[in-house]
Amino acid sequence: MTEAPARGYTVLARKYRPRKFADLIGQPHVVQALQNAISTGRVAQAFLLTGSRGTGKTTTARLLASALNCMAEQRTGVEPCGECASCLDVARGEDLDVIEMDAASNSRVDDIRQRLESIDTRPARGRYRIYIIDEVHMLSASAFNALLKTVEEPPAHVKFILATTNPEKIPETILSRCQRYDFRRVTLAEISQRLQEICTAENLAPGEGVLRMLAEMAEGGMRDALSRLDQLVAFAGEKASAEEAERVFGLVGRKKLLTLLEQLAAGDAKSGILFAEQVFDSGKDVAEVLAALVALTRQLLIVQASGASDAQGLDIAADELPALKRTAALFGLAGLVYLAELLTECRQRVRRAAFPRVVVETTFVKLAMLKSLESLESLAARMDEAADQALVHSNVKVPEQETVTHIDSTIENHKQAPAAPAAPVRGRAATESEERAVAELKKKFRAR
Ligand SMILES: Nc1ncnc2c1ncn2[C@@H]1O[C@H](COP(=O)(O)OP(=O)(O)OP(=O)(O)O)[C@@H](O)[C@H]1O
Ligand SMILES: [Mg+2]
Ligand SMILES: [Zn+2]
Structure with missing residues (x-):
């Protein structure tokens, strides 16, 4: 060989x-x-x-x-x-x-x-x-x-x-x-395994999670994974740790990425902007960081869509599953789809942008706004309900509302988790101007 x-x-x-x-x-x-x-x-x-x-x-x-x-x-x-x-x-x-x-x-x-x-x-x-x-x-x-x-x-x-x-x-x-x-892109598991075999043959003992990190960055290319392993060993030696790999490749650790997503899910735009600032100021590779975020989001989608109770067949490390499940649940399936789309788009735009920093910052802010859009959605639902009742009285027929959710094909094979029943929304009736504003926002939200 x-x-x-x-x-x-x-x-x-x-x-x-x-x-x-x-x-x-x-x-x-x-x-x-x-x-x-x-x-x-x-x-x-x-x-x-x-x-x-x-x-x-x-x-x-x-x-x-x-x-x-x-x-x-x-x-x-x-x-x-x-x-x-x-x-x-x-x-x-x-x-x-x-x-x-x-x-x-x-x-x-x-x-x-x-x-x-x-x-x-x-x-x-x-x-x-x-x-x-x-x-x-x-x-x-x-x-x-x-x-x-x-x-x-x-x-x-x-x-x-x-x-x-x-x-x-x-x-x-x-x-x-x-x-x-x-020729197909080589899967994460195949690349990781191959890297492990080569490390054993070469007497290399990289730290926990390092090979997986290399495999993720390679995006299906075996040569790329091996070149990065070479580069890592040249910089950090035969026992390179995950932290050293992060430094060499300008990456941000997965724990930090998960924390960022949790903050965004909670509507914390400020943390998003601070994160972007750190990435840019510390000379990290923005495209790599975004690629890692996209890869992480894909895993969250799979976890959420499959309702998985164990990591088997998911290409996910078993000890990471609880944390992934928690973050995935914060976004919900529709939120994750939105997250994946926005991050992918951001990654493409960053390459050509004159001001990449602004592109990243606005993306994070948009993501943090998802939470308030969601509460607007429930307000909208409440108004729909009120409108329906009004229509029942006046006997007018309304066309069925469109609900479109498009999900990555990778998760199609997985079983869909049963959705939690929506909580009934009660309260005062909306004013006319509220109604107009909400209709406008609903349109924008759906247009995404
Ligand atoms: N499918 C594979 N299985 C095992 N090793 C691979 C595989 N693909 C690539 N490699 C590793 O990457 C190296 C480069 O592969 P190769 O030159 O065949 O790629 P390629 O598809 O021709 O790439 P390019 O498009 O850049 O020309 C190989 O020497 C091998 O170490
Ligand atoms: Mg070739
Ligand atoms: Zn021969």
Whole structure:
């Protein structure tokens, strides 16, 4: 599974590049399909591997090339042996029959022509001449045309493996001639587990919660998680603590994030503004902090929607569940949906904003206002009730009120917790101006 370190230090992402399909995590659908194709001998002329950064596309391209040209007589299924001259050369990127090209730095038509000149040459050692074109979306229009001609009718000994993060930038003519494989983001649990295995192999012992933090920041990219582990160890050593990780990556601890959300749920706008001030003044990475808040909100949504009594299957640490349940209940399901939407929007806007601080502050204030909007909602409900009664007397029909709640698809599978019965609202009748103001606010609230 590991590459011998060349000279000096090899970064973890390279050192632990999978050398077998079995070591590739999170992409069982891709592995299964490729293995079927190889074992039945129905290998397409051209493959397109797509998916977000660091999910295993280049790795898979090399594995597939190795599997196709492996020289070992004895192999486990279709796995490349990893030991024959061909496998070793491919892994080093030095095989004569496997031509790797990075389209990001070779995007011109001449670059492609030059590479394809040798296309009729028989493979030197293996069964196939295999062209791996990475970041293929970067090719110029004329380079794509040059490629198209060959991809359409390559010699029988030629295979193409194209990889990209941006499939939408690839001409339809090329797409339609490739067998396409979509790589998924790797899950939190899979990344955490992989990090743990690598730490054990490397004699690293990061503190409680550190690996999870790295996994959360990686947002589904295994390479990103490993690069951050490298960075952390470089700064804080082999036993880096959660506090050190927070400092290195400019994060805010989860306890503080939960406290912030509790304060906002209680309508405490001032604490929100103070929090924003601290984030900006201490030089923390605002985008990272917001990403952590979004991730936390997603967990709160799952906890609230599933009515979970244990953390199983929720991708949540068991000891955190009580605190998460408490905060989730403060917002309620609709409040959490609003929270998730507002934070996601804030995170997107912060990147482009001339004054990111204002964007963050107003978001927090809006969130703190949720509580007062909610009491307005109950006031509105009371008025609706009064209006209904008036209408019953005058015998006029009203259209059913729309209630739209859209919830993250991840929680759809979970059982919905029974909602608490709404408390009846009693009191004086609203004045006309109150009524107008409330109707206005209701409209705004629903428009969100
Ligand atoms: N699915 C995976 N399973 C195990 N390790 C992985 C996986 N994906 C990525 N890695 C790790 O990340 C490193 C980089 O992966 P790779 O180069 O295959 O990503 P990629 O999808 O080609 O990314 P990019 O879009 O940036 O080119 C690998 O060397 C490996 O250490
Ligand atoms: Mg790649
Ligand atoms: Zn081999």
